[in-house]
Amino acid sequence: MREKIKYFPITAFAIVMGLSGLSIVFSKFYHMQWLPKILFDILLFFSFGLFLFFIFMYGLKAIRHFDEVKKDFNHRIRINFFSAISISFLLLSIAFYAYWPILSLLFWWIGLILHSYLMLHTIRFWIQHNFEIKFFNPAWFIPVVGNILIPVVGVDYLPTAVSFVFFAVGFFFWIILFTIFLNRVVFHDQLPDRFIPTLFILIAPPAIGFIAYIRITQSWDIFAVFMLFLAYFFVVLLLFLHKNFHNLRFYISWWAFTFPLDAITIASIVAYQITHQEIYKYLAFTFLPIAVATIGIVTWRTIQKMQHGEICVNED
Secondary structure, eight states, X not given: OHHHHHTOOGGGXXXXXXXXXXXXXXXXXXXXTSSOHHHHHHHHHHHHHHHHHHXXXXXXXXXXXXXXXXXXXXXXXXXXXXXXXXXXXXXXXXXXXXXXXXXXXXXXXXXXXXXXXXXXXXXXXXXXXXXXXXXXXXXXXXXXXXXXXXXXXXXXXXXXXXXXXXXXXXXXXXXXXXXXXXXXXXXXXXXXXXXXXXXGGGGHHHHHHHHHHXXXXXXXXXXXXXXXXXXXXXXXXXXXXXXXXTTOOOOGGGGGGHHHHHHHHHHHHHHHHHHOOXXXXXXXXXXXXXXXXXXXXXXXXXXXXXXXXXXXXXXX
């Protein structure tokens, strides 16, 4: 057990991102009277409980094996996954927004402060270290996604200008990192197998950007449509890349499939709420079973890995 705690992965928080994102999807479907509330309740509190468990486990790792935590915090790839902790707070804040507003406000403030620090620390880390292009992968988008999430409920907690600051920073770095990403995948070696599932992260920034922009401006305009359709484009692009995902060995990074699918489902529901165009409703109902099936498959594979003792091992 002590060995398992020592190697408890920071990437585990991507699981909370996927599950809490799906709980928000169920919440939206419930409020549209498309699904019963019980599905939202069960998944919300399960996600919350799992998040508390992961916080406890990683906290225990920090107490007993601080050198390993420090090693993660200075790792060229794993450093990006620390932002998954703050993003989990922000997602739970969104999930509890209509359910328990006081807890939502508390989680939002924790997520805001923690993510601001982790984002600035990560950018400083990028600047102060020399990186070869092979180290770049879509996981670098995780700190960016966190910035764009802040306005989703933040517009109700602080002046709109604050939300717009985080939206602007997130959008700016998304464009920069996407440019680097294209350079990486087109002109250099293929991504290692364990990072191929992270390609799904490409869907998240424009999908969440669309939701955040709607929340900030309350406007269905050309920029909102631009981001929404760009998110749909990445979904189609990944369909064309489906052969890249065949016969992959399972890693915890497979959870990168999940949250972006949640995000594009929510974006479709928001688009339907604004426009009342049936196409967005059909898209939401198309993405929902895909998201649920994906999370089900990845959950099952994770449980199998746990049974074989292949979780919480030295990844180096």
